[in-house]
Amino acid sequence: MVIDRGGETRCESESGSVANSKLQPKGVETCGMRDKFHQPCLRFVLHLCVLTVPASFAGGQDPDEIIPGTVELKNGMVFSGLCSDGQSLYSLNQPDSRIDLKKIDQGYRRIFVAARQAGLVIPDNSAVPSQTYKIRQKVTRQAPLNYTVGLHENKPFGPDGRSEVVLNIGGGNELTIDIGIVTLDSRFAKIQGLTHRWSYGISTTSIPDDALYPGGGQPGIVNQIEGFEDGDTRLNLVQMLLAGGRFTAAQRLLNDTRTEFPELEQRCERLSAVWSDAVAERLLVELARLQDTGRVETARAYASKWPDQGLEAVVRVRARQFVNEIEDRRRRVSSILNSLDLILGQIEDSETHRQAARLCARMKQVVSVNTLPRFEAFELLSQDSDVPPESRIALAVTGWILGGENAIDEFSSAIGLFDARFLVQDFLRSEQGESEERFAILEQLRGLEGYSAENVSQLIRNLPAENLFRIQGPPNVPLQFEISALHAGTRCVAQVPQEYSPNRRYPLLIAFPRGGATAEVTLRWWSRMAAAAGYILVVPDLLGPGTLTYDASALQHQQLLDLIPVLKRGLSVDDDRVFVAGHGLGAEIAMDIGASHPDLFAGVVSIAGLGRKHLLWTVDNSPELGWYVVAGTRQAHYSTRLLPFLRKMFMAKRSVGRIDYCNAMLSQFPERGFESYASELTDIFKWMDLQNRGQMPEHIDVTTLRSTDVSWWWLQMSSIDDRFATMDGINEVDDVPETRGRIEVDAGPNNYIRIDKLPGKAVVRLSPEIPGMDLEKEIRIRRGSRSQRVTYEPSVRDMLEDFRERRDRKHLCFMKVVVER
Numbered sequence: 001m002v003i004d005r006g007g008e009t010r011c012e013s014e015s016g017s018v019a020n021s022k023l024q025p026k027g028v029e030t031c032g033m034r035d036k037f038h039q040p041c042l043r044f045v046l047h048l049c050v051l052t053v054p055a056s057f058a059g060g061q062d063p064d065e066i067i068p069g070t071v072e073l074k075n076g077m078v079f080s081g082l083c084s085d086g087q088s089l090y091s092l093n094q095p096d097s098r099i100d101l102k103k104i105d106q107g108y109r110r111i112f113v114a115a116r117q118a119g120l121v122i123p124d125n126s127a128v129p130s131q132t133y134k135i136r137q138k139v140t141r142q143a144p145l146n147y148t149v150g151l152h153e154n155k156p157f158g159p160d161g162r163s164e165v166v167l168n169i170g171g172g173n174e175l176t177i178d179i180g181i182v183t184l185d186s187r188f189a190k191i192q193g194l195t196h197r198w199s200y201g202i203s204t205t206s207i208p209d210d211a212l213y214p215g216g217g218q219p220g221i222v223n224q225i226e227g228f229e230d231g232d233t234r235l236n237l238v239q240m241l242l243a244g245g246r247f248t249a250a251q252r253l254l255n256d257t258r259t260e261f262p263e264l265e266q267r268c269e270r271l272s273a274v275w276s277d278a279v280a281e282r283l284l285v286e287l288a289r290l291q292d293t294g295r296v297e298t299a300r301a302y303a304s305k306w307p308d309q310g311l312e313a314v315v316r317v318r319a320r321q322f323v324n325e326i327e328d329r330r331r332r333v334s335s336i337l338n339s340l341d342l343i344l345g346q347i348e349d350s351e352t353h354r355q356a357a358r359l360c361a362r363m364k365q366v367v368s369v370n371t372l373p374r375f376e377a378f379e380l381l382s383q384d385s386d387v388p389p390e391s392r393i394a395l396a397v398t399g400w401i402l403g404g405e406n407a408i409d410e411f412s413s414a415i416g417l418f419d420a421r422f423l424v425q426d427f428l429r430s431e432q433g434e435s436e437e438r439f440a441i442l443e444q445l446r447g448l449e450g451y452s453a454e455n456v457s458q459l460i461r462n463l464p465a466e467n468l469f470r471i472q473g474p475p476n477v478p479l480q481f482e483i484s485a486l487h488a489g490t491r492c493v494a495q496v497p498q499e500y501s502p503n504r505r506y507p508l509l510i511a512f513p514r515g516g517a518t519a520e521v522t523l524r525w526w527s528r529m530a531a532a533a534g535y536i537l538v539v540p541d542l543l544g545p546g547t548l549t550y551d552a553s554a555l556q557h558q559q560l561l562d563l564i565p566v567l568k569r570g571l572s573v574d575d576d577r578v579f580v581a582g583h584g585l586g587a588e589i590a591m592d593i594g595a596s597h598p599d600l601f602a603g604v605v606s607i608a609g610l611g612r613k614h615l616l617w618t619v620d621n622s623p624e625l626g627w628y629v630v631a632g633t634r635q636a637h638y639s640t641r642l643l644p645f646l647r648k649m650f651m652a653k654r655s656v657g658r659i660d661y662c663n664a665m666l667s668q669f670p671e672r673g674f675e676s677y678a679s680e681l682t683d684i685f686k687w688m689d690l691q692n693r694g695q696m697p698e699h700i701d702v703t704t705l706r707s708t709d710v711s712w713w714w715l716q717m718s719s720i721d722d723r724f725a726t727m728d729g730i731n732e733v734d735d736v737p738e739t740r741g742r743i744e745v746d747a748g749p750n751n752y753i754r755i756d757k758l759p760g761k762a763v764v765r766l767s768p769e770i771p772g773m774d775l776e777k778e779i780r781i782r783r784g785s786r787s788q789r790v791t792y793e794p795s796v797r798d799m800l801e802d803f804r805e806r807r808d809r810k811h812l813c814f815m816k817v818v819v820e821r
Contacts, residue, residue, distance in 0.1 A: 068128040069121040071104060073113055075626060075663055076690030077683070080127035081106040085115060089646055089666070099650045108188035108201025112666040114650050129185035131240055133225040135161050137180035137194055145196040147175065148636040149673020151584075157181065157211050159219040162194070181221060186243035200671035204244040206679035212241065215252030222253065231261035238271055247279055280315045287322055293534025294506070295498045296369055298476060300326045329369045336367050336375055339382040340396065346389040355415055356393045362418070363396050370504040374399045374462070377407035398450075402458040408450075416449030421459055423448075428569075428804050429466070442797055453794035453814060460799070461809045464502040468570030475499045478531040480523065483538070488566040490559050491541040493519045495527050496571070497534045507577035507602075507688065508536045508567065512586030514608075515548040522586070525676070533685045536571055542589065550585055552592050552612060554706040554728035560593055561708060564600060568807035575810040576693040581605035581684075584674060588733075591615060591645075596705070598622030599713045599811075603691040605684055606630065608674045610637050611645040612733045614705060617740055619645060620653045621702040623660035626691040630680050632672030641733070655701050655744075696811065698748070698771040704741035704759055713811070714770050715745055716763045718818075724759040747772055755783040755819060765802065765813035766792060786820050 066084040073079070082105040087095035089112060102118035104111040153166045161181035169175045178194040188201040213220040222241075227233040234257045241250035254275065258268040283302075290299035303323045340360045347353040367375065378396040381387050387409065394414035399407035401417050408414070427441045445451055468487060473479040476498055483492040497506065509530055513522040519539040530537040540563060543550060550556070567573060578601050580590040587609020594604035595618040603626030627649065631642055646666055653660045665687070667680060696713045707725040710717035724741030741759025747770050748754055755762075768775060775792040782788075794814040802813035 066105075067121065067123050068125050069123045070127050071102065071121045072119045073665065074117045074119070075113075075665065075687065077665070077687055079104045079106070079111050080124070081111070082128060083121040089643060089650075089668075096647065098652075099647060101650060106187060107185075107190075108203055108669065110666075110668045110670065112646075112650070112668060113664065114652075114661040116652075116661045117663065117665075129187050129240075129243070131236055132183050132185045133227075133237070133240070134183055135181050135221070135224045136226065137162065137182055137192065139192075139194050140178065141195055142193070143196045145177070145193065145198045148638075149632065149634040150636055151674050154675070157207065157221060159211070159214075159221065159223065161221045161224050184221070184225065184240075186240045198671065200669070203679040204246065205682070207246075209246050209248040209252075212246055213249040213253050215249075215256055220249075222249070231257060231264050234261070235264065235267060235271060238275075242271075242275060242278055247275070247282075250275060277315075284315070284318055284322070287319075289534075291322075291326070293497065294370065294501060294504045295534065296326055296329070298498055329372060332372055332379065333367055333369060336379065336382075336396070337364055339378075340364060340393070343382065343389045343392050347393075352390050352411070356390055356411075359393060359397045359414065359418055363400065366400060366503070368501070368503065370501045371400065374404045374407075376404040381409075401462060402455060403462050406455075406458050410450070413450030416451060417455060417459065420445055420448050420451060420456070421463075424456065424459060424800065425463065427800050428463075430804075438800075442800075445796065451796075453796050453799065456796050456799060457812050457814070460803055460812065463809075465572040466569055467502065468566070469494070471496060471500065478527065480527070483567075483570075487570070489562045491519070492563070493523045493539050493541070494571075495523060495530060495537040497531050497536070500536075500572075502572045505572055505574035506534060506536045507579070508538065508571070508573045509579045509581060509688070510538050510540065510564075510567075510590075512542065512580070512582035512589045513539065514583035514587075515585035517583075517586075518545045522583075525678075526581075529681045529685055533689065535685075535688075536573060538567060538571075543585075548585065550589050550592075551730040552614070552727065553730050554708045554725070556589075557593065557596065557706060557708040561597065565805065565807040568809075575808050577602050577688075577691070578693070579603045579605060579688055579691070581607070582609065583607045583676065584609060588612060591619075594625060594627075595619050595621055596709055597711065598625040598702075599693075599711055602626060602693045603628065603688060605688070607677050607680070608632065608635060610635070610641040610733075612731070613641075613644075613736050614727060614731070615645055616648050617703045617737060618705065619649050620651075620660070620662055622697075623653060623662050624694055624697065625663060626687070627662060627664035628667070628684055628687050629665065630667045630669070630677050630684075632669040632675065632677075634671050634673040636674070653701075655699065658699065693810070696767075696769045696771065698746065700743055700745040702743045704743065705737050709741070711806070712743060712745075714747070714765045714767065715743065716765055716816075717743075717759070718761045718763055720760040751777050751779045753779065753781045755781065758783070758819070761821065762819040764817045764819060766790075766815040766817060767811070767813055769811060781817065781819060783819055783821070788817070788820055790817050 066082055068081070069083045070078060070080040071083055084103050084105070086101050086103055087097060087099055089101070100115040102113050102115045147167060147169055150168060152168065155163045157163045163179050165177045165179055167175045167177065177196050177198060179191050179198070180194050181189045182192045183190040184204065186204060188203055189207060190199065190201050192199050207221065211221055213222040222228065222237055225233070225237065234253060238250050238254045238257065241253065254268060254271055258265060287299045287303055300323060303319055340363055344353070344356055344360050347356050375396055377399050378392065381395060382392055384392070390411040391409035394409050394411045395407045397414040397418055401421055423441050423445050427438050430438050469481055469483055471479055471481055478495050478497055479500065480493065480495045483494055485491045509526065511522055511526050513519055519541040522539045523537065526537055540560065542556065542559060564578070568575065580594050580601055581604070582588070582590040587606035588611060590604050591606050591609055591611050592615065594601050595615055598621050605628045607630045629646065631638060649662050649664045653662070667683070669677070700712050700715055702712055704720060704724055705727040707720050707728055710720065720741060723739050726738040727735070742757040743759065744756040746754045749772055751774055753764065764781060766775070766779070773779065779790040779792060780787060781790060792815060795816070798813055798816045802816070
C-alpha cells in the first residue's frame, strides 16, 4: 500500500508501518554513548518537561497550496504541519472575503491565525510524521451520532487501544460510545467510533506511557500495532515514541527489543545513544527554565546529582557550567556581604559611620541571588580605593532602591532615598480616608535629599510586594493558600511557585472555574503546569460554588477590577505578564474581562468557551492583546456563538490611516466537544511565556459598554455617560448594547494629542511612556474645537495616588491632566 504524506510518497509494508531504511530521524546524529541514562534525571524530565519547538526560516507559499512545512507566528509560536491559506473557519471551500487566514493542520487539531500574523511557510516534508501505524479494531455497528458533545466521561484507553465515551443526552439519559485507536504516529492517534460514526484525533502526548507500552511482559497499545512481532518495526516504533516525547515507553520498548532480538544489538545501541542525548538535552532545557524562573536552588540540586560518566562530554561540560554559574552567584552574594563590612570599617567620621552602619544592616538583609542585579554598580567599584567608602556604600543602597542601572554615589542622597522608601510605603499602605496623613508624608518627602519624580518612580518599581496573605511553608515546594474576601473583596485560592521571593517578579495567571466547578478543583487542574512554568496562580471564587451562569454586569467587572490591585499589592507580580483564562463559563468570563480591560493583561486563554454576543463590539479593543482560543467543532453552540466571535476576531480592524489584526490564535479540534483539553497546557504555557503587555499605544480606538470601562492605558475616564453604560445590569448571552461608547484618541507627532470621541469626562495620564511625546516641550490636547496647552510638570502626588489605586509599576502616571469638555 502507498501512503502520501504531504507530497512525500513511501511504501507501506504489510505490517502497516512505513518502510524506512534509516533508524535516525533526519538531522539527528548518533554518538558513542553506551551507558543507560540516569533514571532520576528521566523522572525529572518527565515531571517538568515542556516541549521545545524548532526555529523557523524564511520561505514562501503560493495561494491555495497545501504543503508540509513550518511557520512562525508573530506571537512567537512555531508550528509544523500541512500549511495552507484560506478565507474560512469552516473549510477552504467556503470562503469569507473579509478574513484571510493561515491554517496549520496537524491531524488532530488545526491552528488558525490571521494571515498577517504569520510568517512565510518553510517547506519541510519532515513537518508531517513519515510513519503511521495501524491498529485493527472491530467495528460492531455504525449508528449515526446526531448529538453535540458536552461535558462527558472519557475513560482511559486499555491495552487493546479501546475505550468508551459516555454522553449525557438530556432527560437523564446517557449514550455510551465504544471507541478505539486505529492509527498512531509521533504526533497523534486517530480515534474511530466502533459503535457510532465518529472519528477524531488526540495528541500522542496525551496518552500515558504506561498505556502505550508498560513493558515487563504487560500488553500495551503499541503491542497491538500490525507487525509488532517484527524487530525492524519495533525499532521504528522506538523512533516514533522518541519523536513524540514518550521517553519512558521508548526506553521500555528498546530494552525489550534488545533482549528479544539480540541480532539487533548494534542498532539498539545507536538508538540508545539517541535516546540518551534527547533526554539529556531536554533536561538541560528544563534546568535552564528552572533557573530563569527563579528556582535556582532546585535547579542546582538536580544538576549536582548528574552522573558524570553517563553523559557525553559536551553535555557534561554544559551541566558543570550550569552548576558553576549558580555557585558563582552564591559567591557574589557572600562577597557583597563581606565587602559591606570591610568598607564600613574604612569610614572614620563617627556620624557618617553611624548612618552607614544603619544602611549596611539593611543591605545585609536584602542581598540575595534575586537582588544581585541591583548591586552590580557596587560590585564594580567595591574594591576601588579611589572612591570614598561612603560613596561605595551609597552605590549599594541606591542600587537596591532605584535599580542597579540607576545607582548613584552621593551618600546624602542615599540616606534621603533610604528614608523616602519607608515614607512611600507608609503612603501606599494608608487607608482611603487618610488623605491628611498622605499629605503630611508628601511634605516630608519633599525635604529629603535625592527626592525627584524620576527617583520616586524608580523606587516604586523596585518595591517588594507586601506580605498581605501570610504565605508560609518550605521553599522547595509550590505553596497554596487562601485569600479571604476581607482582603480582596472576592475569595480566592492561590499558589506561588517554588522558592517564591517578594524580590522577584512572576507572571500571574488568573483562572476562572467552569460552570459548576469549585475554585479548589480549578486550582488543582492548573497547579502542576503553573508551578513548572514559574507562575503565580489565582482562582477567584467570583460566582460561588455550583453557579452555572455569569451575568457580565458592571458589578462583576468591578469585583475583578478591585481584585487585581490587591493581588499586585500582596504578590510579586510582573505587571506586563498578567493573564486571564478559563474553561467553558470561566472562559466566557476571561474573554469578557480581557476584551473590556485589555490594558491590564498580556493575554486571554479560552478553553471550550463560547463567548457572548456583545463581545463582537469589544474583541478588537486592543490588537496587541494576545488570544489563545481552544475549541472543538462538536461543542454545543459552536457555530452559532463561537464562530461569529472568531470571525470578528480574525477580521482586519480599519481606522483612519491604519489597519490592525488581532494577536489571536485558534486551536480547533475537529469532531471534539466540551473537554478539558489538558493536552493543550504545554502549548498554552509556551505561548504565555512569549506574550507581553508591551508598550503603551499611540492610538486608542475602543468601545465601552459599562460604567466600569474607564481605564485605557494613558487615558482615564473619570465618568461615562449613562447612555453609554446600558450593559451595567444583568445580561444574557445574546444581549447586545442598546448604545455604546466610543473612545478615539491619538498621541500624534509634535506633542499633539487629538481626541475625536469620548463617552464622558476624561483625564490624560502623562508619562514618558506615551509614544512620540517630547516632555521637554509644550503638549497640546485638542478635543473638537477646544485646545489645551500643557507644560509637563511631573507630580509625585499624582504618581503615588495613581499607583496606590492601580498598583501598576510598569505604567506609572507622572502627571494628570483633566480634558476640557
